[in-house]
Structure formats: structure tokens, C-alpha cells
Amino acid sequence: MSEQELISKDILGYLDQHQKKELLRFVSVGSVDDGKSTLIGRLLHDTHGIYEDQLSAVKRASGRAGMEIDFSLFTDGLKAEREQGITIDVAYRYFSTAKRKFIIADTPGHVQYTRNMATGASTANVAIILIDARLGVLPQSRRHAYIASLLGIPHIAVCVNKMDLVEYREEPYEAIKKEFGDFCEKLGFKGIKFIPISAKLGDNVVHPSPSTPFYDGGTLLEHLETVPIASDVNYEDFRFPVQYVMRPDLNYRGFSGHVASGIVKKGDTLMVLPSRRTSKVVGIDTFDGELNHAHGGQSVTIKLADEIDISRGDMLVLPNNLPRVDHRFDAMMVWLSERPLDRQKSYLLKHTTQLVRAEIEDVAFTVDLETLKQSEASRLELNDIGRVTVSCRRPLYFDPYKHNRVTGAFILVDSLSNNTVAAGMILPDAPQKEEDDSRSPTSLRARSQVSADERAERLGQKGATVWLTGLPAAGKTAIAFALERRLFDQKRLAYVIDPDDGLSAGVLPDGSSPVQTPELARRCTDAGLISIFAYASPLTADRLAIRDAVGSERFVEIYVKTSQDLRKKRDQRGAYGPGHQEPSEEAPKAPDGVVSLDNADPEEVAQQIIAVLVKRGLLPSNYAL
Numbered sequence: 001m002s003e004q005e006l007i008s009k010d011i012l013g014y015l016d017q018h019q020k021k022e023l024l025r026f027v028s029v030g031s032v033d034d035g036k037s038t039l040i041g042r043l044l045h046d047t048h049g050i051y052e053d054q055l056s057a058v059k060r061a062s063g064r065a066g067m068e069i070d071f072s073l074f075t076d077g078l079k080a081e082r083e084q085g086i087t088i089d090v091a092y093r094y095f096s097t098a099k100r101k102f103i104i105a106d107t108p109g110h111v112q113y114t115r116n117m118a119t120g121a122s123t124a125n126v127a128i129i130l131i132d133a134r135l136g137v138l139p140q141s142r143r144h145a146y147i148a149s150l151l152g153i154p155h156i157a158v159c160v161n162k163m164d165l166v167e168y169r170e171e172p173y174e175a176i177k178k179e180f181g182d183f184c185e186k187l188g189f190k191g192i193k194f195i196p197i198s199a200k201l202g203d204n205v206v207h208p209s210p211s212t213p214f215y216d217g218g219t220l221l222e223h224l225e226t227v228p229i230a231s232d233v234n235y236e237d238f239r240f241p242v243q244y245v246m247r248p249d250l251n252y253r254g255f256s257g258h259v260a261s262g263i264v265k266k267g268d269t270l271m272v273l274p275s276r277r278t279s280k281v282v283g284i285d286t287f288d289g290e291l292n293h294a295h296g297g298q299s300v301t302i303k304l305a306d307e308i309d310i311s312r313g314d315m316l317v318l319p320n321n322l323p324r325v326d327h328r329f330d331a332m333m334v335w336l337s338e339r340p341l342d343r344q345k346s347y348l349l350k351h352t353t354q355l356v357r358a359e360i361e362d363v364a365f366t367v368d369l370e371t372l373k374q375s376e377a378s379r380l381e382l383n384d385i386g387r388v389t390v391s392c393r394r395p396l397y398f399d400p401y402k403h404n405r406v407t408g409a410f411i412l413v414d415s416l417s418n419n420t421v422a423a424g425m426i427l428p429d430a431p432q433k434e435e436d437d438s439r440s441p442t443s444l445r446a447r448s449q450v451s452a453d454e455r456a457e458r459l460g461q462k463g464a465t466v467w468l469t470g471l472p473a474a475g476k477t478a479i480a481f482a483l484e485r486r487l488f489d490q491k492r493l494a495y496v497i498d499p500d501d502g503l504s505a506g507v508l509p510d511g512s513s514p515v516q517t518p519e520l521a522r523r524c525t526d527a528g529l530i531s532i533f534a535y536a537s538p539l540t541a542d543r544l545a546i547r548d549a550v551g552s553e554r555f556v557e558i559y560v561k562t563s564q565d566l567r568k569k570r571d572q573r574g575a576y577g578p579g580h581q582e583p584s585e586e587a588p589k590a591p592d593g594v595v596s597l598d599n600a601d602p603e604e605v606a607q608q609i610i611a612v613l614v615k616r617g618l619l620p621s622n623y624a625l
Contacts, residue, residue, distance in 0.1 A: 021096065024229060027105040027121040029148070030130030031140040035161045039130060039199035040093060040106050041071030043221065046206035049095030050074060071199070092120075099225040114147070114369060114383040115336040118423060121148060122409075125229045126155045128220070133166045133196070137179045139370040145180075146372055149187035150332055150385070150425065152405050154232050156184065157193045157223055163212065164198040170214040190232070193223050233296050237399065238262030239323065239407050240270075240316040241352035246301050254285060254301035255310055260352065260406035262318070264302065265293040271319040272310055273397045278319060279306040313354040315397045323399050323407060327392040328361075330427045331401075335380035337414070337421035343379065345451035347421065351396050351410040358412070362389040380422070390424070400428035416450070455528035461492050463525040464618045465550045466532045466609065469543060470560030471583050472575040473567040475597040475605075476534040479560060482602035483532055483609055492619070494530040518549030525550050530613070538585035556616060558609055559591040563598050570597075592616065 028036040041058075044050050050058075054074065062070040074093070093104045105120035121127060127148040131141050148156060158180055166172045177194045184192050195204055196212050197220060203209035206221045217223075243257040264270070268281045283303035284291040294300045302316065310316075317323060335341060341360060349358035365374040366386035380386050401408030412422040456462045466483070468476040480496045487494040497520070517535075524531035537543050547555040568576045575583055593612045595605045613619045 021099070021101045022229070023101045023103065024126065024224060024227070025103045025105070025124045026126040026128055026224065027107055027117075027124040027148075027153070028128045028130065029107055029117060029121070029144040030161075031132070031135075031138050034130040034132050035072075035199045036128075036130055037072035037074075037106055039071075039128070039159065039161065039197070039205065039220075040104055041074035042199050042202055042205050043104070044074050044093060044095055045069070045071060046202060047095050047097055047221065049093070097221070097225060102224065114385070115334060117144070117147060118151060118334045119336075121151050121153060122423065123405075124148075124151075124153050125232060126157060126224065126227060127153045128157045128159055130159050130161045130199075131176055131180065133160050133162050133172045133176070136172070136176055137183070141180065142183055142372060143369045145184055145187060146367070146369070147385070149189065152402055152425070154190040155193075155227050155229075156189055156191075157195060157220060157227075158184075159199075159220060160194065160196045161199050163196045163203060164201055168196075168203075168211040170212075173215075191227065193217070193227075195220050195223065234261035234404050235263055235295060236261075237321055237323070237404060238264050238270075238316075238318045239352075239397075239399070239404065240264065240302065241354070241407075242310055242312055242314045242316065243353045245311060252303075253307075254283070254303045255316065256299070256301040257353065258299045259294050259296050261296040261404050262321075263293055263295045264316075264318075269319060270302075270304070270316045271322070272308055273315045273317060273323075273325060274395060275309065275314075277306075277308045279304040279308055281305075313352075315352065317397070323397045325395050325397050327395045328390065329396075329398065330364075330387060330389050331410070331424040332427060333380065333386060333388050333412075333422050333424040335382060335384045335386075335422050337419060338382050339414075339421070340382070341380040341422070342451040342453055344453065346415070348413040348415045349390070349392060349396075349410055350413060351398065352407060354394075354396060356392045356394045356396070357415075358390055358392040360388050361391045364388065387427070388424070398426050401425035402428065452526070452528070459493060459528045460620060461528065461530060462554070462618045463528045464530050464554050464556055464613065464616075465521045465525050465546065466530060466556045466558060466613075467537070467543065467546060468532065468534045468558050468560055469537045469585075469588065469591075470562065471538075471567060471585055472536060472573065473571040474560040474562040475570065475602065476536075476560050478602040479595065479597075479605045479609070480532045480534040483606040486603065486606045486610065487530060492530060493528065494532060495524065496532045496534065497524075498534045518545050521546050522549045525554050530618070536585075538583075540586045540588070543588070554618070556593070556609075556612060556618070557588055557591045558593045558595060558612070559588045560596065561587075561594050562596050566598055 028040055030036045058073045059069060061073055062068060093106070095102050105124065107117040107120040129141060129144050129148070131137060145156065160173050160176050163173065173196045181192060181194070195217065196215050197204045199205060203211055204215070204219050206219060208219055239260040239262060241257055241260060242255045246252065246254040246256050264281060264284065266281055266284060269278055270281060271278050281302055282305050284294050285301040285303065286299070291300065315323070341363070343360050346357050346359050349356050363377050363379060364387040366377040366380065366384050368375055369385065377386055397407070399407045408426045410424045410426070411420050412424070413419065414421050452463060468480055470476055477498055480498065484494045484496045521531060521533065543557065593609060595608055597605065610619065614621060
């Protein structure tokens with residue numbers, strides 16, 4: 001009985017049959033004007049997946065453009081997209097045939113919308129890559145194939161479109177098939193299918209075309225209906241991230257969630273991560289009743305024989321098949337935010353049902369999406385794809401993304417704006433450094449949720465330590481307070497730390513309570529202050545210790561080289577009095593600035609130091625000098 005007959009005679013039977021159909025998700029990608037939206041519109045139209053009101057609206061819009069039907073309008077739903085004739089956002093459409101149900105993601109082809117393509121392709125079983133028969137294989141075509149491979153899409157269908165514009169000749173099709181086929185062999189797809197089509201005219205989309213006698217491989221729809229996807233599901237590794245503890249009454253306690261992969265049966269012994277406690281499965285419940293087993297893709301509630309402390313974020317696995325448990329891993333990451341990656345701040349990492357704080361330790365490289373070459377990088381910008389090392393505050397339970405697309409994927413969330421800023425795919429066999437073997441998550445130094453760049457943007461300055469060094473009575477303190485006053489008058493945040501505050505030489509006057517001067521300097525600088533230290537610090541080693549603590553890019557060493565005669569006149573503590581040995585010092589060899597009170601007053605010297613701060617980029621270049 002056909003579907004139409006079943007609908008008219010037994011609607012409940014039809015709905016039950018429809019519910020049991022296999023679902024295929026596919027994404028269409030290609031360069032600008034390759035015909036992605038037209039192809040999807042043709043698929044929907046020829047499989048009767050268009051509602052009457054939609055069809056009428058598109059016919060009216062097409063008529064105004066002098067066309068009978070513009071098939072691209074079935075998916076380009078945004079007015080701005082129609083005006084530009086391009087696809088910007090990801091458009092999702094649904095249709096079904098007698099064999100399968102389909103979810104389509106129509107994604108942008110522009111390189112600046114890489115994040116949109118990655119979003120639409122992340123759950124796809126098949127990627128349809130369109131190539132214009134007139135133009136051949138473009139850099140964008142290779143870029144789309146690379147991203148599809150990176151996202152773990154197992155099958156691609158390469159549709160050589162606009163065959164009608166090359167008079168349905170076999171040569172252009174075979175040339176594209178050879179060149180692109182050789183490239184895709186390196187990317188590890190399970191299956192590659194080439195189909196010559198004309199999306200506008202419908203050749204080999206839903207119905208076979210007599211215009212391509214050299215091709216007998218079936219239509220695109222036939223391929224989508226028959227491409228094997230059951231083997232793509234991971235039925236080997238049971239992974240069950242706990243989403244919710246179900247306690248409807250005192251006699252029932254179950255753990256609800258979505259089976260990420262694998263199979264679980266009644267009587268199986270499961271292990272709970274991270275506690276590693278074990279217990280047997282005594283029940284598998286769903287809304288429709290109890291099951292004897294559950295597999296990947298199902299949402300169930302599992303009951304265990306023993307009372308074990310389990311909460312959201314824990315994972316149930318088979319004891320003889322464990323995921324990797326670690327707080328550090330390597331991943332390929334797509335940056336989704338207009339604000340670049342800031343390695344100085346921490347993010348929230350969402351992995352399965354866990355939400356943990358994490359930092360990006362390192363960016364190994366980014367991939368040039370036109371040439372696919374790797375380039376050294378220190379951060380990721382919008383739409384960049386790069387390899388990173390992630391460090392989490394708590395261990396995660398994960399598998400490589402290519403092995404398990406659920407437990408191998410994660411997203412990063414900015415904890416202040418709550419925006420999703422990145423999506424990541426965990427790489428296999430992530431290298432571990434020897435010095436990290438004994439490191440625990442609790443030993444990781446916590447990072448602020450506010451980075452140095454964000455503080456600099458808010459304050460209009462970068463945190464810095466201005467270290468004034470020189471012999472006694474050289475004028476360090478007078479210069480320090482003059483500098484503080486001048487910066488404050490210009491609406492900058494500065495603070496003087498002077499030996500008279502009781503912090504001289506790093507200890508209090510009575511010597512009973514040590515003060516870690518390098519740590520003090522680092523913390524003040526991290527807070528975004530311009531910290532001004534008026535310390536004698538005659539030893540080079542002491543000044544180097546401060547530089548190392550603060551960081552050379554934030555340390556400004558100013559040598560106050562006032563003449564001996566003026567120092568003796570300014571001396572109020574008897575450093576140069578009779579019977580006192582002449583003070584000595586290890587003078588800085590390459591200070592950032594050398595100043596003196598011999599021919600200038602403290603205010604003029606302060607202005608000279610401000611010029612050094614501007615030159616070093618610690619104050620804006622347009623700072624009012």
C-alpha cells in the first residue's frame with residue numbers, strides 16, 4: 001500500500017510507519033552561486049515537500065523576476081538574503097519519502113560564514129558539495145570538503161551542477177571527478193559519490209536525465225535514500241551522560257539521559273565516572289514503557305541495583321570499555337565569536353552534561369581555509385579553525401571526535417556574556433607532557449573571568465609596573481608622586497608604592513612579616529593598575545626578579561641618574577654624611593628610560609616617563625602628553 005493510500009485509509013498506521021523511518025541529516029555546501037539553495041528547492045519541490053501556500057508565494061515572487069519558479073526561494077527565507085541573492089544564515093528544511101525522513105541544512109558558501117557552515121554540518125550524515133561545471137574545483141570546494149572531514153561527516157556526494165551550461169559534456173564532469181576525487185581520498189571519508197546534475201532543470205536530482213548518457217549511477221535522491229548510515233552509529237562504546245536524577249517518589253530512583261553511543265541491557269554491570277563505583281542495571285524505562293535494552297540515540301532512564309551517589313555530569317559506562325578520563329586534551333576548534341580568543345581568561349566548557357571551567361593553554365596553528373596550509377598563531381579570530389590545547393578544572397570523560405561525535409565534541413561559553421564562542425572536536429592520542437603527569441586539576445592556577453585585554457579596554461590603559469631605581473636622594477619618591485598625579489589628572493589609574501610605606505627591601509621594618517614584593521607587583525599589574533615603585537634596589541638580581549614576576553612586556557625600568565652634588569643637597573637621611581660610606585649600586589645596563597632632576601623638576605620628569613609608557617604601548621598612542 002502506497003503512502004497516499006495509507007494516509008487516506010489508516011492515518012495512525014501511516015504515522016507509526018513514518019515514526020519508524022530512518023532519519024538522514026544532510027548539509028549542502030558550495031561556493032557562492034553554485035546553486036545550493038536551488039538544489040534544495042528542487043529536491044523539496046519534486047518530492048512534494050512544499051506546502052501549497054509556500055509554493056504560491058514563491059511563484060508570485062518568481063513571476064516578478066520573470067521566472068516560473070525560482071527554486072532557491074524555498075530556502076532563502078531572509079529578506080536580506082533575497083536582496084543580495086546569497087545565503088547568509090543556515091536554513092533547515094524537512095521532507096520525507098517512502099524510504100527515509102530527511103533534515104536539510106542549507107549553509108552559506110562565503111568564507112566569512114565558516115562558523116555558520118560548521119553549525120549546520122555538525123550533525124550531518126552526508127555532505128552535498130556542489131561544484132560549478134563551468135568553473136571546476138575552486139579553493140572553496142576544497143575548504144568545504146576539509147571542514148566536512150573535520151566535523152566527522154562520513155559520506156559526501158559531489159554534485160557537478162549546471163551541466164546544462166556546458167552542454168552536458170562528459171569531459172568537464174570527468175575532469176572534476178578526477179581532481180576532486182584525488183583530493184578527497186586524503187580526508188578519510190567512508191564514501192564519495194559523484195553525480196552530474198542541473199539543479200535548475202532537475203537533471204539527476206529526483207528524476208534521471210536522458211541528457212547524461214555517460215552516467216548511470218542513479219539520482220541524488222536515490223543516493224540519499226540508500227547511502228548506508230546505520231554503520232555510522234557507534235554501537236560498541238556505551239556512553240551514558242547523566243542528565244537528571246529521577247525521583248518521582250520514595251520507591252523510585254533512576255538516572256535519565258540520552259544514550260550517546262553503544263548498547264546497554266538489563267543485567268549489565270555499569271561503572272560510574274568519576275567515582276568508579278559499579279552496579280547492575282535492573283531496569284530501563286521510557287515514557288512508552290520498560291525496555292530490555294537501549295542503544296545510541298535513545299533517551300531513557302536507567303535504574304541500578306545499588307544506592308550510588310550519582311548526579312548530573314557523571315557518566316555511566318561499561319567497566320571493560322572506558323573513555324579517556326583527563327582534564328587536558330588537544331582539539332580542533334572553530335572560533336564562533338567576533339571577540340577573539342583570549343588565552344588570559346577562563347571560559348565555561350560544555351561537554352555532554354558537564355559544565356566546567358577551562359582555559360586554552362596553547363594555540364598550535366590555524367588552518368588557512370583557502371590553501372589548507374597550517375600557520376603559526378597565538379589566538380583565534382572569528383571563523384578561524386585551529387588546533388588548541390585545552391585544560392579543564394575538573395576531569396572530563398571523552399573519546400576522540402572521529403570515534404564518537406557526542407563525547408568527542410564540546411563548546412566554549414563566555415561566562416560573562418553567556419555567548420557560545422567556540423565549538424571543538426577532541427583529537428585522538430592527545431600528547432601529555434611529562435611534567436603534567438602528576439598534576440591534578442586542583443593544582444591548576446585559577447584564571448580570572450576578566451582578562452587583561454578586557455581590563456585594558458575598560459580602563460584605557462594596560463597594567464604596568466614602573467620601577468624607579470637609583471641611589472638614595474636621587475628623587476625617586478618625588479618623581480613617583482608627580483607621575484601618579486599626572487596620570488590621575490588624565491583619568492588613569494596609578495598608585496605609588498614607596499619604601500616609606502613599610503615595604504622597603506621587601507620586609508616590614510621590624511622584619512617580622514615578609515612581604516613578597518614581586519608578587520605584590522604582579523597582582524597590582526594584573527589588576528590593570530600602573531604601579532609605581534620608588535625603590536633603591538641597587539642589585540640587578542632584585543630588579544630581574546620583579547621583571548620575571550610581572551613579565552617583561554609590562555615592566556618599565558626607569559633609572560634616576562641624578563648627579564652626586566644634587567643628591568647630597570637633597571639628602572635628608574644622612575646617607576652622604578660624614579663617616580658614611582658612599583652608596584653603591586649595580587646600575588641598569590639597558591633601562592627603558594634614564595631621567596635626572598639636575599635640569600628638570602619632578603613634573604617634567606614624570607612627563608618623560610609617560611612618553612616611555614606611550615612608546616611601549618601601555619598607554620594609548622593618542623594619549624595627551
